[in-house]
Every structure is written in C-alpha cells, then in structure tokens.
Amino acid sequence: MSVTLKNQDQTDLLLEQVQTALAQKYPLAICGGGSKSFLGHSVQAQTLHVGQHQGIVDYDPSELVVTVRSGTTITELSQALHEHGQYLPFEPAHFSGKATVGGVVASGLSGPRRPWVGSVRDYVLGCRVITGDAKHLRFGGQVMKNVAGYDVSRLMAGSMGTLGVITEVSFKLLPVPRRVAARRLSCTPEQSRLLLQKWQALSYPLSGALYTEEALHVRLEGGHSSVTQALEAIGGEVEQDGFWEQLRELSLPFFKDARPLWRVAQAVDAGQVSWPGDALNDWGGSLVWLKSDAPKQEIHALAEQQGGHATLYGNATESGHYAQLAAPLMKFHQQLKDRLDPARIFNPGRMYPGL
Structure with a gap:
C-alpha cells in the first residue's frame, strides 16, 4: 500500500515568527515532535513549533537522495523510503512515531548500526536553515561541499537547535540489505x-x-x-x-x-x-x-x-546535560553561535550556558 505523507510548507510562518522574536528580542525554544526533551537543559523561551512543517520536497530513488521538510516524522519517511527498498542507514529512533527529521539531525543521535555505516552527520548532504538574522539559507545541496569555510549542513548535526531552525534536510540513502x-x-x-x-x-x-x-x-x-x-x-x-x-x-x-x-x-x-x-x-x-x-x-x-x-x-526530576567542553572547544562553539545566531534567540542554554 502506498504511503501518503502530509505536505505542509510553513516556511513563511516560521520566518515570520523568527522575525518577530528578533525584533522583540525574546528567545525561541525549537520543538518538532518533542521526543528529545530528555536531552540538554530545559529552555525558558517561547516555543517555535516546527512539527507541522512536513512533506517530501524531492525524492529520486535512482539517485539514492531524498529532501524532506524537518517536521516530517522519521516513521513516515522510513515507510515512504521502504516502498522503494531504501532506508536511512544510521538507524534513527522513532520514539513512538514522534521523532522528526529536524530533531534527528539536531540531536545527532544514531542507532546500533552507527559504527559500521556512519553517523547522522555522514548522511546529511545539505539543508535549509533559518538563521538568527531571520534569513532562510540553503547550505550544501545534493552533493557534498563546503560553504563559506564551514560545512554548515553537517554542523547542524548535534547542534540541538542552537545554531538555527532546520527547515529541510537532504539525505543520502542506501538500499535495504538483502x-x-x-x-x-x-x-x-x-x-x-x-x-x-x-x-x-x-x-x-x-x-x-x-x-x-x-x-x-x-x-x-x-x-x-x-x-x-x-x-x-x-x-x-x-x-x-x-x-x-x-x-x-x-x-x-x-x-x-x-x-x-x-x-x-x-x-x-x-x-x-x-x-x-x-x-x-x-x-x-x-x-x-x-x-x-x-x-x-x-x-x-x-x-x-x-x-x-x-x-x-534526563529523567522525571532533572534535565539531561552534556559533558563540559574544554576552553578551546567552547571558544569555537561561541564563534559559531556569533556567526549564525548573534542575537542568541535559538534554544539558549540547551547545551551549554551562553550558547
């Protein structure tokens, strides 16, 4: 049976909300399906809901590449890919159907197959991101390349939404094992x-x-x-x-x-x-x-x-958190934050204080 995904482009709405937050100087807590709330510190901010920004933008099975909006659930995307005998090799968790494409990339979490096939970052070919100055930019594409000195699409993997709002992701796929x-x-x-x-x-x-x-x-x-x-x-x-x-x-x-x-x-x-x-x-x-x-x-x-x-x-009484970074690495993170989110409106403190 053919799988029909929801197709809702909410780019304009998301851009408007980011523009308003920037103008009024209040922070935003980015939320897709809410399945990764156990990761990082809680964020005291207005919620920016991305979960309704859904649908496959482009998919050519012969090229083993799919471009999909960030609010699309991993369950729905996996079902659509399975119809063509393909899959996301890094084995992301579905978390009861709540995990979204944007959340999977932002968290950088890979499943049990990761040591043998690679991580989330290895399969991100490109992405579109709303930056901290309310611009909707495309990084990478459907081939591997760097942009302006940074491979920004890969930097989004594991950034926990602190660098921008992911709106689209292009993934490299593999055939399902025989x-x-x-x-x-x-x-x-x-x-x-x-x-x-x-x-x-x-x-x-x-x-x-x-x-x-x-x-x-x-x-x-x-x-x-x-x-x-x-x-x-x-x-x-x-x-x-x-x-x-x-x-x-x-x-x-x-x-x-x-x-x-x-x-x-x-x-x-x-x-x-x-x-x-x-x-x-x-x-x-x-x-x-x-x-x-x-x-x-x-x-x-x-x-x-x-x-x-x-x-x-995190558990019922405490948010989860990451190990403290060494000073040189923290400095690098701060520099990235300054470039992509200078007003610091996206997920402030989700990973580390000041980010």
Whole structure:
C-alpha cells in the first residue's frame, strides 16, 4: 500500500515568527515532535513549533537522495523510503512515531548500526536553515561541499537547535540489505571482545554488537551468501524478535530502570571499566548505556579516562546535560553561535550556558 505523507510548507510562518522574536528580542525554544526533551537543559523561551512543517520536497530513488521538510516524522519517511527498498542507514529512533527529521539531525543521535555505516552527520548532504538574522539559507545541496569555510549542513548535526531552525534536510540513502539475521552467544566480556576482533578481521557483515547479561548479541546484514557464511561460523542462538528495534528505541527492559540513564561514548580500544551501576556495551564496546545513581562528576571523570564523554539523559526530576567542553572547544562553539545566531534567540542554554 502506498504511503501518503502530509505536505505542509510553513516556511513563511516560521520566518515570520523568527522575525518577530528578533525584533522583540525574546528567545525561541525549537520543538518538532518533542521526543528529545530528555536531552540538554530545559529552555525558558517561547516555543517555535516546527512539527507541522512536513512533506517530501524531492525524492529520486535512482539517485539514492531524498529532501524532506524537518517536521516530517522519521516513521513516515522510513515507510515512504521502504516502498522503494531504501532506508536511512544510521538507524534513527522513532520514539513512538514522534521523532522528526529536524530533531534527528539536531540531536545527532544514531542507532546500533552507527559504527559500521556512519553517523547522522555522514548522511546529511545539505539543508535549509533559518538563521538568527531571520534569513532562510540553503547550505550544501545534493552533493557534498563546503560553504563559506564551514560545512554548515553537517554542523547542524548535534547542534540541538542552537545554531538555527532546520527547515529541510537532504539525505543520502542506501538500499535495504538483502538479508538480516541476529544471533545471541553466551560468553564473558573478554570473550566477546576477542570474538568481535576476529569477526571484524574476517570482514563479517556485522551491523550491530551489544554485550549484556553474559551474552553477546550480534546482527548481520548484507547479501544472502555473505550473511549465511558468517552465520555458519558464528553459531549461537536465534535472537528474540524485535530485539534490535527495542535497542534502537531504548525500550529493552534495561532502560525501564528508574535510575538516571547515561550515554557514554568511549574510545574503541578502551579497556574494561567497573561502572558504578548497570551497563550495556553497545557499538562493539565503544558506547556504554549506564543506569546509575552515582554523582555526575564521577561518571564524567570515568568517561574522560576512557577517552570519551558522558551525556545524561534526563529523567522525571532533572534535565539531561552534556559533558563540559574544554576552553578551546567552547571558544569555537561561541564563534559559531556569533556567526549564525548573534542575537542568541535559538534554544539558549540547551547545551551549554551562553550558547
């Protein structure tokens, strides 16, 4: 059955609201579907609703490129792409159908497939943005290129709406894998590390690797023959249905624990860490999901020791926040903010004070 997406261009309305905010000097809190409210600090500002700015602007399946308005939900876009056997490789969460294209890019969050195919930023070809001086500008396009010294379209990935209002995004797509299979193997953490090193050296078509509860969960995607050969060598038990979708959506039983949730990115070669709480090792070990009541300072310090950083996902009593940036990086962020949002009206303080 054909998927029909809503088609509403609210560019003029959004521009008018930004112009008014700029003229009257009040800040704006950008909101799409509200599915990422757990990220960053709360923003005391008037809400700029982008969720009704929807629809596919341009899609040529033969070119593996789609341009879509930022309020379009990831669920609707994925369904439309699936009709042509294509998908967003970085595996964004749908969050009960609320996640939008703009929110996915602004948060920069990628799913379990990220280490093997790349991140959100790697698949953004271009975007249109309303800047802090109320101009609607196009950056990039449908090919990779830099603009005015900055690859602004990629800078939007992970900026949490602090640099501008994303109105359109052009994504590079890939064909859906011909075969997908998942297995579960009982082993120790050290055994799982050695197995993954071996399988990667043999170029097995891995697209997911999570260690939890004395078991290694792996997913393989690719051609029929390559996946079949890898499965014969890997063995293990067939994974329960929906496991990888639940991991993507952070809905596994692990995530229902009431303790704060931390997302810890660490170096690929990081050693074993005794985390203060319960942990899942995703991305083949370079991403740790941590449920812990430990002090923030302790978790941030441990993450830094592993060559990475920790992000707190907010809960019912506290907004999540990011690790503090080093002074040179903060200076660079301030300079970007000065260029794209000099009046500082977009999502002030969502990531860091002063941004």
